[in-house]
Amino acid sequence: MVVTQIVILDAVFSLDAVITAVGMVNHLPVMMAAVVIAMAVMLLASKPLTRFVNQHPTVVVLCLSFLLMIGLSLVAEGFGFHIPKGYLYAAIGFSIIIEVFNQIARRNFIRHQSTLPLRARTADAILRLMGGKRQANVQHDADNPMPIPEGAFAEEERYMINGVLTLASRSLRGIMTPRGEISWVDANLGVDEIREQLLSSPHSLFPVCRGELDEIIGIVRAKELLVALEEGVDVAAIASASPAIIVPETLDPINLLGVLRRARGSFVIVTNEFGVVQGLVTPLDVLEAIAGEFRTLTKRRKSLLMVTAGW
Numbered sequence: 001m002v003v004t005q006i007v008i009l010d011a012v013f014s015l016d017a018v019i020t021a022v023g024m025v026n027h028l029p030v031m032m033a034a035v036v037i038a039m040a041v042m043l044l045a046s047k048p049l050t051r052f053v054n055q056h057p058t059v060v061v062l063c064l065s066f067l068l069m070i071g072l073s074l075v076a077e078g079f080g081f082h083i084p085k086g087y088l089y090a091a092i093g094f095s096i097i098i099e100v101f102n103q104i105a106r107r108n109f110i111r112h113q114s115t116l117p118l119r120a121r122t123a124d125a126i127l128r129l130m131g132g133k134r135q136a137n138v139q140h141d142a143d144n145p146m147p148i149p150e151g152a153f154a155e156e157e158r159y160m161i162n163g164v165l166t167l168a169s170r171s172l173r174g175i176m177t178p179r180g181e182i183s184w185v186d187a188n189l190g191v192d193e194i195r196e197q198l199l200s201s202p203h204s205l206f207p208v209c210r211g212e213l214d215e216i217i218g219i220v221r222a223k224e225l226l227v228a229l230e231e232g233v234d235v236a237a238i239a240s241a242s243p244a245i246i247v248p249e250t251l252d253p254i255n256l257l258g259v260l261r262r263a264r265g266s267f268v269i270v271t272n273e274f275g276v277v278q279g280l281v282t283p284l285d286v287l288e289a290i291a292g293e294f295r296t297l298t299k300r301r302k303s304l305l306m307v308t309a310g311w
Contacts (some may be wrong), residue, residue: 062099066092117169118130126161156291163290168254174290175253175268176279184213187236191229198222205266207280214277218242219266244269249278253286260286 053060069091073083113121187194187208198206206225208217218239228238245268247259259268260283267282288294 035296056103058102059099060279062095065095117198122165126165160291163276167286167289168252169291170253172247172249172251172253172256172270172281173278175285176281177285178279179213179277182213182277182280184209195226195229207244207269208235210236214271214275216244216246216269216277219244246271247281253289257280 027172032131069088073088076083201222202224204220205219207219208225209215210217217236219242220235220239224238225235226236243264245259245263247256247268247270249270249272256268260281263282267280269280270278272278284294
């Protein structure tokens with residue numbers, strides 16, 4: 001569109017220049033002075049104009065339209081056709097008003113975008129490239145739309161990419177198994193009762209506590225606990241050899257990934273600033289935060305068993 005306007009504008013002003021030159025053929029000094037002054041002005045204004053064109057492409061199109069209208073009116077008057085100036089002024093004024101509103105809207109959009117977190121803006125940009133829905137109210141680039149092949153990315157892929165990019169902005173409370181959903185067994189109970197609860201649980205790894213939930217000794221596999229019960233070994237002694245990994249609830253999920261790697265397949269306990277257990281996080285919790293909830297596994301996990309060992 002811009003190229004077409006420039007070509008038409010060049011043709012119009014070339015014709016207008018020919019008509020003007022024919023009329024001023026007997027005033028050569030005036031023509032030379034006009035050319036020199038025009039060249040000097042263009043050299044001085046070239047750099048600011050280049051910056052302006054790059055920053056305001058819509059204004060450039062508007063100016064080209066104005067020049068086209070003015071050039072056509074001059075050509076028409078050169079051939080003896082009179083065009084009322086009111087029509088020309090009305091068109092220019094209306095176009096300027098529309099462009100003012102456009103610039104105000106663009107400025108407000110840029111100001112709104114600057115208030116969004118960088119991570120959210122990055123996620124929105126990547127989702128737009130993938131053809132997905134945006135998280136925030138981000139405007140599409142109407143001047144340079146990027147075609148996205150139909151079905152290039154599945155909905156699950158877009159969801160996972162969004163989960164990865166927004167993982168760091170989430171809190172541990174949003175992905176952990178909360179304290180209220182943790183059930184635990186007092187190790188002071190009889191051997192048969194503890195064994196029955198271990199065998200009825202689908203989990204293979206348990207935190208061992210002393211007396212209450214906040215007194216965690218360590219984390220032991222269910223198989224080792226069953227062997228200890230059979231051999232009459234103190235459960236607390238076994239648990240003390242595998243201390244639990246405890247993290248504060250203020251830790252972000254990205255740094256939590258490194259802690260889970262050091263846990264080697266275990267889980268970590270989340271506490272507040274007073275050392276009170278708030279919940280626990282497993283590798284599955286982080287995976288669900290990225291890929292979505294696994295309903296069948298979550299239903300089984302809600303009955304998580306905590307074994308407590310007495311003195």
